[in-house]
Amino acid sequence: MEKQPVVWFNNEIVPWENANVHLLSHGMSRGSGIFEVFGTHKNGDHTYAFRMDKHLERLENTLRLLSMELKYSMDEIKAAVAQITRENNAGRGMVKIMAFWGEQAIVNLVLDSKLDVAIFPIPVDVYRPKGHGGPITACFSKWRKLHPETVPVQAKACANYLNGYLIRKDAVARGFDLGLNVGTDGFVAEGSVESVFIVKDGVIKTPPLGRILASVTRDSILRVVEKEGLPVMETHLEKEDIYTADEMFTCHTGNKVEPIRKFEDRELPAPGPVTEKIKTWMDNVIGFKDDRYSDWFQKLF
Numbered sequence: 001m002e003k004q005p006v007v008w009f010n011n012e013i014v015p016w017e018n019a020n021v022h023l024l025s026h027g028m029s030r031g032s033g034i035f036e037v038f039g040t041h042k043n044g045d046h047t048y049a050f051r052m053d054k055h056l057e058r059l060e061n062t063l064r065l066l067s068m069e070l071k072y073s074m075d076e077i078k079a080a081v082a083q084i085t086r087e088n089n090a091g092r093g094m095v096k097i098m099a100f101w102g103e104q105a106i107v108n109l110v111l112d113s114k115l116d117v118a119i120f121p122i123p124v125d126v127y128r129p130k131g132h133g134g135p136i137t138a139c140f141s142k143w144r145k146l147h148p149e150t151v152p153v154q155a156k157a158c159a160n161y162l163n164g165y166l167i168r169k170d171a172v173a174r175g176f177d178l179g180l181n182v183g184t185d186g187f188v189a190e191g192s193v194e195s196v197f198i199v200k201d202g203v204i205k206t207p208p209l210g211r212i213l214a215s216v217t218r219d220s221i222l223r224v225v226e227k228e229g230l231p232v233m234e235t236h237l238e239k240e241d242i243y244t245a246d247e248m249f250t251c252h253t254g255n256k257v258e259p260i261r262k263f264e265d266r267e268l269p270a271p272g273p274v275t276e277k278i279k280t281w282m283d284n285v286i287g288f289k290d291d292r293y294s295d296w297f298q299k300l301f
């Protein structure tokens with residue numbers, strides 16, 4: 001990063017390098033950190049958040065699932081996002097909200113205090129370096145998706161990403177860009193930090209909610225595709241569905257549609273014809289070229 005953004009940290013603006021916690025904080029030593037990430041986009045002179053309400057709804061869900069509370073209300077968080085993006089003159093990029101117990105927890109596992117909050121604006125070239133976003137390769141990971149009765153997988157909890165780390169590490173070690181995981185129920189779940197879609201005989205399919213993170217990009221794609229009238233299904237996918245897909249793509253906040261050009265040893269068109277349409281529609285949405293979705297943007301400054 002050329003110039004490091006300043007950070008909103010517990011209602012103060014601090015330099016990036018001062019946004020720290022103690023090694024024995026509960027967040028660090030017990031893994032209680034949670035987070036949320038959403039995109040920011042520039043239109044004319046103004047910067048907008050993409051579906052911030054939906055992301056903050058997911059943050060509230062994470063808090064409920066983990067019996068945690070923030071030190072700040074959601075209205076205060078929204079105001080803080082506007083303040084810190086304005087302070088950094090942020091354009092296209094992401095906002096990452098981190099919440100955690102900064103309190104030290106040498107013996108205590110359960111704390112009754114409220115979570116500290118830090119908000120980081122991250123410019124686009126940091127999370128999406130040049131060359132990123134093109135067709136990718138993927139494989140199945142040897143690691144299963146966390147079982148939802150061990151930790152809630154709908155919670156965007158830092159600790160859940162040890163599973164994501166292993167899945168990515170395994171895929172990269174085998175020469176692929178990313179790995180998809182299968183749940184303990186035997187159905188395909190998602191990637192380390194991405195949802196997955198396939199196209200088979202003209203029908204777009206993605207695994208249902210329940211054992212995956214409720215991706216806001218996945219939801220946006222489902223809505224856009226339905227509005228355009230293409231057949232789409234949220235349905236359990238077997239490994240065989242992946243092996244026989246006509247097209248495949250992944251998605252997350254940073255990359256709305258990322259075509260898969262090779263899965264295991266099988267080449268796929270990337271983007272295939274349906275994926276290309278979806279990619280164009282999503283580019284139009286986030287490029288402010290489709291007025292039907294203007295309420296998906298919240299003006300920050």
Ligand SMILES: Cc1ncc(COP(=O)(O)O)c(C=O)c1O
Nearest residue numbers: 193194195213215216217252253
């Ligand atoms: C496990 C997992 N699945 C899916 C996604 C995509 O979610 P979103 O579209 O909200 O970025 C993410 C994003 O970080 C993720 O971590």
